[in-house]
Amino acid sequence: SQKIEQNSEALNIQEGKTATLTCNYTNYSPAYLQWYRQDPGRGPVFLLLIRENEKEKRKERLKVTFDTTLKQSLFHITASQPADSATYLCALAGGTSYGKLTFGQGTILTVHP
Amino acid sequence: GAVVSQHPSRVICKSGTSVKIECRSLDFQATTMFWYRQFPKQSLMLMATSNEGSKATYEQGVEKDKFLINHASLTLSTLTVTSAHPEDSSFYICSAYDRGDEQFFGPGTRLTVL
Numbered sequence: 001s002q003k004i005e006q007n008s009e010a011l012n013i014q015e016g017k018t019a020t021l022t023c024n025y026t027n028y029s030p031a032y033l034q035w036y037r038q039d040p041g042r043g044p045v046f047l048l049l050i051r052e053n054e055k056e057k058r059k060e061r062l063k064v065t066f067d068t069t070l071k072q073s074l075f076h077i078t079a080s081q082p083a084d085s086a087t088y089l090c091a092l093a094g095g096t097s098y099g100k101l102t103f104g105q106g107t108i109l110t111v112h113p
Numbered sequence: 114g115a116v117v118s119q120h121p122s123r124v125i126c127k128s129g130t131s132v133k134i135e136c137r138s139l140d141f142q143a144t145t146m147f148w149y150r151q152f153p154k155q156s157l158m159l160m161a162t163s164n165e166g167s168k169a170t171y172e173q174g175v176e177k178d179k180f181l182i183n184h185a186s187l188t189l190s191t192l193t194v195t196s197a198h199p200e201d202s203s204f205y206i207c208s209a210y211d212r213g214d215e216q217f218f219g220p221g222t223r224l225t226v227l
Contacts, residue, residue, distance in 0.1 A: 043218035043219050044157070049215060
């Protein structure tokens with residue numbers, strides 16, 4: 001069965017460091033992968049999308065990589081700030097279910113001042 | 114970016130009553146909207162795909178007679194939880210596509226069934 005795993009439930013880092021979150025998947029051939037941020041009691045907010053034929057995407061302090069051989073995506077936040085503290089979700093879409101997203105369980109990131 | 118709203122943001126009801134949740138795309142038209150459910154400390158689970166002018170498509174294990182979806186216009190989809198029970202208590206979130214591959218999510222509706 002299809003499975004999406006985000007490597008850790010929680011990640012604690014010091015302000016200014018780079019946070020690296022991992023998303024692994026099995027039994028899936030996604031057309032693209034997305035990363036979202038979710039704050040408590042709120043809906044997810046879109047951050048970045050990367051397609052199956054792309055290796056890397058950047059947006060300001062955010063960087064996403066996508067390795068379809070390893071079936072893994074890495075999400076980096078450089079120069080992290082306490083305001084970056086939130087739950088980060090990866091989501092896959094593709095195949096015959098274009099548009100439908102399957103979410104990982106999320107990683108709770110806490111950036112300490 | 115595009116804005117999706119939901120109403121109400123919170124609802125508390127007695128067991129056995131029905132609850133309607135509205136999802137609106139405020140500045141764009143959405144032929145397709147999605148309804149998700151999120152239990153505490155869990156991720157979002159897709160419940161159904163709502164298509165304007167046609168029947169919704171439900172995911173496996175989701176009872177279509179329990180969760181009624183109506184997508185009557187290009188800017189409004191409603192989810193009605195019929196005869197709600199405590200196990201239906203959850204965070205319900207809708208989403209829609211504007212153009213491209215980015216999904217815009219609503220702020221969510223917290224349903225508590227007593």
